[in-house]
Each structure stands twice: as C-alpha cells, then as structure tokens.
Amino acid sequence: MSRRSSVMTLAVLGLLHESPMHGYELRKRLNxxxxxxxxxxxxxxxPCLKELLANGWIAESSTATADAALPHPLSGKRGRIVYQLTAEGKEHFQALLGEVGPTAWEDEQFDVRFAFFGRTDAETRLRILEGRxxxxxxxxxxxxxxxxxxxxRxxxxxxxxxxHGLESVEREVRWLDTLIEDERLGRSDGSASTRGRPSAGHDDN
Amino acid sequence: MSRRSSVMTLAVLGLLHESPMHGYELRKRLNxxxxxxxxxxxxxxxPCLKELLANGWIAESSTATADAALPHPLSGKRGRIVYQLTAEGKEHFQALLGEVGPTAWEDEQFDVRFAFFGRTDAETRLRILEGRxxxxxxxxxxxxxxxxxxxxRxxxxxxxxxxHGLESVEREVRWLDTLIEDERLGRSDGSASTRGRPSAGHDDN
DNA sequence: TTCGTCATGTAATGGGTTACATGATTAC
DNA sequence: GTAATCATGTAACCCATTACATGACGAA
Known part of the structure; x- marks a missing residue:
C-alpha cells in the first residue's frame, strides 16, 4: 500500500472504469x-500500473472485451497489454472517491476529483466544492x-x-459559486447559469 | 555550477538586488x-543560499546597510544572517535575465521572469511575452x-x-495580448488598456 | 514561564521528468 | 527500406516538500 502518487492511481482507476485499455492509450486519455x-x-x-497490478486493483486482460470492435483488426497481436479493473479495484476506487478532506480540494487533486464527479455522490461533491x-x-x-x-514599493x-493572479483566483471562486449553486439546485447537467459555448472553432490571430 | 533550481536562484538574486536581507524575510518576500x-x-x-554563497554571487554581511532604519532597534543581535549581492552576483543576474528560450516562458519560470521585467531590456521582454x-x-x-x-462521450x-480550463488559457492569451501591445507602444507603466482596479477591499461573501 | 513567532538549518522522502533502451507495426 | 508512430519499460536525476532539531526573543 505504498501509495505511489494518489492522483495517478485515482485517474487510472477512473479511466479503466469506463473500459479496458493499454498503457499508451491510458496516458493519452489521461492527459x-x-x-x-x-x-x-x-x-x-x-510504475504506477505495476503497483496497481500488485495491489490486485487491475488485471491484465487478453484483448478488448466484447463491446467495441477496434478500428484496425489487430486483435491478438501481442505487444499491447490491456488492463482492466478488478472487483477490488472498483471497490477501492469508490472508496477513494468517498474520501473528503483537504487533499481533495488542494491544487494537485481537485481537477481529477472533479473529473470523476459523475461517480461521486452529491454530498461529497458539494463538500469538495465548498472546501476548495x-x-x-x-x-x-x-x-x-x-x-x-x-x-x-x-x-x-x-x-x-x-x-492578474488575484483576478484568476477571483474568477475561479466565481466559477465554483455557479457550480455550488447548480449542485444545490440538484442539476448535474448543463441546464443553467449562462456559461459560454464549448464550441471548438473560433479565434483571433 | 550545479544549477540547483533556476527559479529560486533567479528570485533570490532579484530580491537581494533591491536590498540585503536574511533568509527568513527573503522567503516571505519571495512567496x-x-x-x-x-x-x-x-x-x-x-540549501539554495548555501550554493549561491559558494558560487560567490552573494555574501554574508554584518547587518542592515545604511538606508532604512529597522522598526525595532535589533541591529547587531546575531542569529540573523544578512545576505547581499556581490558584483559577480549582479552580473550573473543580468546574464540570467538576458537569456531567452523556451524555459523563460514555460510555466515554471514565466512568472518569475515577468516579475523582474523591470530589469529586463525591452527586446527580451517582448520575446518572452510572445514566446509564452x-x-x-x-x-x-x-x-x-x-x-x-x-x-x-x-x-x-x-x-x-x-x-473552464480552456477559458482560463484563453483569458491568459488575451492578457498577454494587452501586455504585448503595451510593450510595442513603449509603455511599461499602467497607463493604458482598461484593466480592472487593483483595489484590495471588496468582495461578496 | 510559557507561548508564539522569528530564525536557521538538515535528512528523508516524494512525486515526477528525462533520457535511454527496445522493439513491433504502419505508411510511404 | 526507412521513417514515423505505437508501445513498453527502467535508471538516474531534479526540484521541492515534510518533518524534524535547534535556539533566540518578546509578550502574556
């Protein structure tokens, strides 16, 4: 239980929760x-994967399980090692998500925790947002x-x-305010508080 | 020349450039x-001070030099070790400020470099801003x-x-744009480009 | 006299990157 | 056949933190 990089652990478990993956892809999705x-x-x-494996939270699986047929038919070629979450892994992940306390809202963890709010219960979400x-x-x-x-002087x-630094922090506080309000009103979807378009195609210069 | 933490080195030299200080105060001012x-x-x-000392960039000085009378008259009490910049130190600092290239505009260094723009020549300033x-x-x-x-998905x-991340970066780009424009127009003071008040006394909640 | 803060330091540890070594597969 | 990218790993290092040890000084 040497706790090598709690954010990495959390992120990997969370991503593997969606679907099995090999390391290379895991890293891309992570970033x-x-x-x-x-x-x-x-x-x-x-090294992190190695440890998760040793802890029994993930396991090597032969190849892509069931659902999605891969773009190219490179099914059993070897080389790639596909990892998947074990039952203990899922359990541990949920336990991690349940933990509240300073680390959850400090700079190093907050973004990862937030990214997995979809699997975090409402009360914990609110406490983390308020903590931050x-x-x-x-x-x-x-x-x-x-x-x-x-x-x-x-x-x-x-x-x-x-x-500028001050303004950045003020801005994040306001952001959190809208998020907290949304949580209180019980919407986790994007149905309120006029926020900008997430469109990906405009820029000057 | 083991180059222990270039940002710390830069920051310390820069602060000592203003006036001699002891470590404790240095750290406060730094943060x-x-x-x-x-x-x-x-x-x-x-450890950084130790190395700067070994490199001959700073020197221990007996007590506060000339100008400002300290609040409490604790002039020669011992305990505090006051450091000051040497001639080589000043030279090295200016050399560091003159360096351009990726490191200057990466996240780890940019803020420190910017903080010392007052001692950086105009051309270098512009290149760093544009690099970032x-x-x-x-x-x-x-x-x-x-x-x-x-x-x-x-x-x-x-x-x-x-x-939110995207918006943050977009915001910093706009900030840089105003700074670059200001540099081009030759003002280093705050005479243009309607920016918010730097007042320190208002907030909701 | 005790508590808080100022003040200086060090050793162990942590969390991460860089650079390297290796090889398979794909696209030209 | 060769270059790019996919893919896996390791060892050496780097920067900084944590926790600790020490002690002086001022205020309650």
Missing amino acids: SMLGSFRAFSYGTLY RSRLQERLDGVRQSMARTWE LDSYTLELQR | SMLGSFRAFSYGTLY RSRLQERLDGVRQSMARTWE LDSYTLELQR
Missing part, C-alpha cells in the same frame, strides 16, 4: 482529460493583505502580475 | 511576490482538437472542467 492542466509521462504511468472555495478564499485574503502592505510589472 | 502562484519552503531556500503567447496558443489548439474528437463534469 487529454486533464486538458490544459497536466501532462504525465511514461516514467510515471508504468474556502481554500481559494483564504488564498485571496492572504494575497490581498500582503498587497495592501506592499503595493507602494512594487514596480508596475510585479503589480500587474499580482493583479 | 508574496509570486502571490497566488507558489510557496517555497525553507528546505528549498537555505505562442506556447499557450499551441496548448489551446491541442485541447480544442482533443475536445472536438471526444466531447460527445464526455460526461458533463469532465466537459465543464475542459471548458
């Missing part, structure tokens, strides 16, 4: 899931104080950096 | 300078592509995370 935030390397992934909100609020207070003390660039 | 972004611990600071902008643009393209490929939470 695209966390979008602009993070990018793991193989040096992190494979007050965490950010603390941070805001700290920065505002230190800024109030020192803004006079800061050059314009440092000041601008400060300002 | 408040980088505001909401980072927080270094002593385990990082002191195109870096972020790449990231945007990547996320947009992977989103276009997979948005249909994503649950609402993952999608919302994706959307």
Whole structure:
C-alpha cells in the first residue's frame, strides 16, 4: 500500500472504469482529460500500473472485451497489454472517491476529483466544492493583505502580475459559486447559469 | 555550477538586488511576490543560499546597510544572517535575465521572469511575452482538437472542467495580448488598456 | 514561564521528468 | 527500406516538500 502518487492511481482507476485499455492509450486519455492542466509521462504511468497490478486493483486482460470492435483488426497481436479493473479495484476506487478532506480540494487533486464527479455522490461533491472555495478564499485574503502592505514599493510589472493572479483566483471562486449553486439546485447537467459555448472553432490571430 | 533550481536562484538574486536581507524575510518576500502562484519552503531556500554563497554571487554581511532604519532597534543581535549581492552576483543576474528560450516562458519560470521585467531590456521582454503567447496558443489548439474528437462521450463534469480550463488559457492569451501591445507602444507603466482596479477591499461573501 | 513567532538549518522522502533502451507495426 | 508512430519499460536525476532539531526573543 505504498501509495505511489494518489492522483495517478485515482485517474487510472477512473479511466479503466469506463473500459479496458493499454498503457499508451491510458496516458493519452489521461492527459487529454486533464486538458490544459497536466501532462504525465511514461516514467510515471508504468510504475504506477505495476503497483496497481500488485495491489490486485487491475488485471491484465487478453484483448478488448466484447463491446467495441477496434478500428484496425489487430486483435491478438501481442505487444499491447490491456488492463482492466478488478472487483477490488472498483471497490477501492469508490472508496477513494468517498474520501473528503483537504487533499481533495488542494491544487494537485481537485481537477481529477472533479473529473470523476459523475461517480461521486452529491454530498461529497458539494463538500469538495465548498472546501476548495474556502481554500481559494483564504488564498485571496492572504494575497490581498500582503498587497495592501506592499503595493507602494512594487514596480508596475510585479503589480500587474499580482493583479492578474488575484483576478484568476477571483474568477475561479466565481466559477465554483455557479457550480455550488447548480449542485444545490440538484442539476448535474448543463441546464443553467449562462456559461459560454464549448464550441471548438473560433479565434483571433 | 550545479544549477540547483533556476527559479529560486533567479528570485533570490532579484530580491537581494533591491536590498540585503536574511533568509527568513527573503522567503516571505519571495512567496508574496509570486502571490497566488507558489510557496517555497525553507528546505528549498537555505540549501539554495548555501550554493549561491559558494558560487560567490552573494555574501554574508554584518547587518542592515545604511538606508532604512529597522522598526525595532535589533541591529547587531546575531542569529540573523544578512545576505547581499556581490558584483559577480549582479552580473550573473543580468546574464540570467538576458537569456531567452523556451524555459523563460514555460510555466515554471514565466512568472518569475515577468516579475523582474523591470530589469529586463525591452527586446527580451517582448520575446518572452510572445514566446509564452505562442506556447499557450499551441496548448489551446491541442485541447480544442482533443475536445472536438471526444466531447460527445464526455460526461458533463469532465466537459465543464475542459471548458473552464480552456477559458482560463484563453483569458491568459488575451492578457498577454494587452501586455504585448503595451510593450510595442513603449509603455511599461499602467497607463493604458482598461484593466480592472487593483483595489484590495471588496468582495461578496 | 510559557507561548508564539522569528530564525536557521538538515535528512528523508516524494512525486515526477528525462533520457535511454527496445522493439513491433504502419505508411510511404 | 526507412521513417514515423505505437508501445513498453527502467535508471538516474531534479526540484521541492515534510518533518524534524535547534535556539533566540518578546509578550502574556
């Protein structure tokens, strides 16, 4: 139970929950899931898989199970090692998702936890969102104080950096506010609180 | 020249450039300078100071030099070790600020580099800003592509995370745009491009 | 006199990357 | 046949944190 990288563990279990996969694909899905935030390397992934295997949370499976026929018929070629979640794995994953407490809303974990909110119960979701909100609020207070003390002797660039940082956090707080409100009203779908279009095709420059 | 943590090195040299300081204070100023972004611990600071000392970039000085009378008259009490920049240190710092290239606009360094733009020449400033902008643009393209490929099979939470991440990066790009424009027009002060108030005293909740 | 904060440090550990080594398969 | 990408792994290193050890000083 050496707890090698809790975020990686969580993410892998969560992804394998959807469907069996091999390492290479796992990593791609991992990095695209966390979008602009993070990018793991193989040096992190494979040792982690090794450990999950040793813990009996995942198992090597021969090839793609049932449902989706692969684009190319490379069914039993070897080379690729497909992993799937075991019963203990599923159990452990749910246990992890149930855990609340600081780690869940700190920077390192929050995004992963959020990504799996679909499998997290409503109460836990709300507690994590609120935990993060007050965490950010603390941070805001700290920065505002230190800024109030020192803004006079800061050059314009440092000041601008400060300002932009502050604004970023304020923005995330507002984001959390809408999410919390949505949770309270019991919608987990995107039916409210005018948010921007998730369209993927416009830009200047 | 073992190059222990280039950001720490840069930050420490930059701060000592303003005035001599002891470690404890250095760390506070460091963390408040980088505001909401980072927080270094002593385990990082002191070994770094040790190395800077060994490289002859900083030197231990007896006590506060000339200018500011300290709040409490604890002038020569011992315990505190005040560091100051040497001539070689100043030279090395300027050399570091002159370096352009990927590291300067990656996430780990950009904020520190930006914080010292006041001592960076105009051309370098512009190149770093543009470097970062195109870096972020790449990231945007990547996320947009992977989103276009997979948005249909994503649950609402993952999608919302994706959307928020995307919006954050878009926002930083716009920020960089105003900064670049300002640089091109030759203002380093805050005289243009309607940006929000840096006031420190308002909030809901 | 005890508690909080200032102040300096170190050893163990953690979480991750880089660079490397290896080889199969696909596309040209 | 050769280049690109898929695919799996490991060892060496890097940057930073945590936890600990130590002690001085000021305020209650």
